Amino acid sequence: ETKSRERGGCTAFEAEMDARYLDRQKLKSDLREALKSGALSVSYQPMFTPDGARVECCEALARWTHPERGPVPPSVFIQLAEEMGLVTEITCFVLRQACRDCSTWPAGVSVSVNLSVLDLRDRQIVEMVGKALHETGLNPARLHLEVTESCLMDEPAKGQSLLHELRERGMTLAIDDFGTGYSSLSYLDALPVSIIKIDRSFVRNIRDDARRFKLLCSAVNLGRALGLKAVVEGVETLDELQLINDYRCADLIQGFVFSAPMPASAIRDLCKPRVRRRNAKASRSQIA
Ligand code: C2E
Ligand code: MG
Ligand code: MG
Ligand code: MG
Numbered sequence: 001e002t003k004s005r006e007r008g009g010c011t012a013f014e015a016e017m018d019a020r021y022l023d024r025q026k027l028k029s030d031l032r033e034a035l036k037s038g039a040l041s042v043s044y045q046p047m048f049t050p051d052g053a054r055v056e057c058c059e060a061l062a063r064w065t066h067p068e069r070g071p072v073p074p075s076v077f078i079q080l081a082e083e084m085g086l087v088t089e090i091t092c093f094v095l096r097q098a099c100r101d102c103s104t105w106p107a108g109v110s111v112s113v114n115l116s117v118l119d120l121r122d123r124q125i126v127e128m129v130g131k132a133l134h135e136t137g138l139n140p141a142r143l144h145l146e147v148t149e150s151c152l153m154d155e156p157a158k159g160q161s162l163l164h165e166l167r168e169r170g171m172t173l174a175i176d177d178f179g180t181g182y183s184s185l186s187y188l189d190a191l192p193v194s195i196i197k198i199d200r201s202f203v204r205n206i207r208d209d210a211r212r213f214k215l216l217c218s219a220v221n222l223g224r225a226l227g228l229k230a231v232v233e234g235v236e237t238l239d240e241l242q243l244i245n246d247y248r249c250a251d252l253i254q255g256f257v258f259s260a261p262m263p264a265s266a267i268r269d270l271c272k273p274r275v276r277r278r279n280a281k282a283s284r285s286q287i288a
Pocket of ligand 3: 176199
């Protein structure tokens with residue numbers, strides 16, 4: 001009796017594991033298809049000066065709308081792509097699209113592309129970036145590349161030398177999700193980065209959590225002390241924005257308070273130099 005119940009439980013568990021496994025397999029083959037058929041797209045989220053007056057850069061974010069399931073979050077499909085050895089193809093797609101779109105924006109606006117840890121295992125990335133820049137004629141300084149802290153811890157020597165090479169070719173490097181990885185302060189010194197992007201977990205609750213807010217300000221000031229620009233990510237409310245501005249603890253702000261990610265065409269309108277944005281919330285309705 002006991003045994004069969006145990007086995008029953010075990011079977012149900014296995015059945016669910018099978019279902020999940022099959023589900024992932026299906027999603028993987030759908031992703032492969034989506035990449036081939038051009039079903040992936042790129043949205044952009046602007047980074048504003050803290051007063052909200054000007055856009056300096058836009059982050060390219062991969063998007064996939066599944067024909068049956070609707071939008072699949074990039075946190076899900078990027079990981080699948082990494083498991084499939086397909087992520088560098090996605091990076092390549094996003095890079096080319098981002099360079100193409102950025103070359104239609106005013107010259108003061110840059111574009112920022114996320115790299116996967118796997119992209120930094122192979123010199124191929126350097127060729128890919130070179131090709132995307134060459135095809136579009138974009139000034140390399142207008143192409144920012146975001147890498148996470150874990151990217152750098154994973155394979156330090158190879159990754160670091162590739163980053164140096166990219167920097168020598170004129171790209172701007174940023175550390176993404178700053179403060180969440182296995183941070184080692186020494187790489188801030190060793191790497192040719194110009195920007196740190198403070199993770200949005202340092203912004204949550206800053207109104208009520210003074211210690212959290214001190215951490216945010218300290219991270220920003222650490223970056224500044226080393227001559228780096230600090231982007232504060234995930235600012236959602238006017239309350240948070242005001243506190244951050246009262247203490248001047250952001251060089252750029254990327255978050256829903258100013259704008260959600262949006263299609264390239266909307267970015268073009270947003271960045272038109274003559275159009276003065278009347279209020280910071282104006283673009284919040286445009287969601288991609
Ligand atoms: P990330 O690079 O840190 O990108 C910022 C994420 O924060 C985006 O989510 C953005 O929509 C979200 N975000 C921005 N402002 C706010 C805010 O005020 N509040 C909240 N709650 N969230 C905000 P998204 O587009 O879902 O991307 C998630 C992650 O997926 C990215 O984090 C990045 O790590 C990865 N990802 C996206 N596109 C690519 C890509 O093309 N290549 C690679 N390798 N990774 C990508
Ligand atoms: Mg990023
Ligand atoms: Mg980030
Ligand atoms: Mg992130």
